Each structure stands twice: as structure tokens, then as C-alpha cells.
Amino acid sequence: MLLRLCERIEAEQPPNLEALYALTQAATEEFNLLEAEFEAAGSEIETVAREWIAEEFWLVASAYGFTDADAEELIAGRDW
Template sequence: MYEDSYSPDHVVDQGRAILLRLCDRIEAEQPPNPQALYALTQAATEEFNPLEAEFEAAGSEIETVAREWIAEEFWLVASAYGFADADTEELIAGRDW
């Protein structure tokens, strides 16, 4: 999203920070199964929800491309921690964007 001038870097930075915190939680809690992982990713998704207002305040939005990018990033995190079969929609089930 950094390459897209439509996405303000300072808001993208906030999303990146959420994903990094998610990684920290996964490493600390080591979820034993997808359901435990989904609990962590859904908490991170809830952190992402208010970013829609941040994007709008900066003259942008979480549009289709951004939604797909964010979903892909959640899947990449899950995959990196051994959950390559995780359902992307479950990873971000609580999204408002």
C-alpha cells in the first residue's frame, strides 16, 4: 500500500503496527489450532476497523484493492506461522471495511 499514493503512509503505518502486534501475540501465545489463531486475528481485525475513519480523514478509504491487500497480509502472517490452510475470511471475520 505504500506504493499507492492514494493510501496515506501514516495510516498504512498504523495497519503495519497492528500486523506486527499480531505477530508478537502469535509468537507469545503459539495458538495450537486455527480456532485459536482466528481469535487472535479477529482481535487484530477489530483494531483495523477504526482505520477506515483514519483513511477517510486523510482523503482516502479502505477500498477494494486495500481490502484485498489487508486480507492477503493477514493470510501471509497466518501462513508464516504454520497456518497456510487458514480461511482468509475467518482471519478477518470481524471487519467493518
């Protein structure tokens, strides 16, 4: 999912944070669907994994030059 996010950033080259946030929200939705699959199987994404995923969103953003991105805004729509 994060690799797909990187591919989209490279393909679409978001010009500003608003455009980046739109891309990260789409990726966040993918993780939400994954969490739903875990729940259906009687499990969940563990706390450490949740924190790691959130950090990775910020690392991706900063790697593409968006060092001023708000970490919480990157994953604002998360259900995990």
C-alpha cells in the same frame, strides 16, 4: 497492526485455528477502528488496500504454519 498480530502469535503460540482466529479477530478490530477514523475524515481504506490487508492476514497465518486457515475467517469481523 500486522506486526502486533505477529508479536501476539509468537507470544501466545496459538495451538489451533480457533485460537489463531481469536487473535486475527482482535487485529481485524484494530483495522475496523482505523476505517472509522478514515470515515470520520471523509475518506476510506481503498479497495486495493483492503485486498492487500486481507492477503497479508493469510500470509501471516501461513508464515506461522497455519496454511489451512480460511482467509475469510481470518478477517470475519471486518467492516472495511
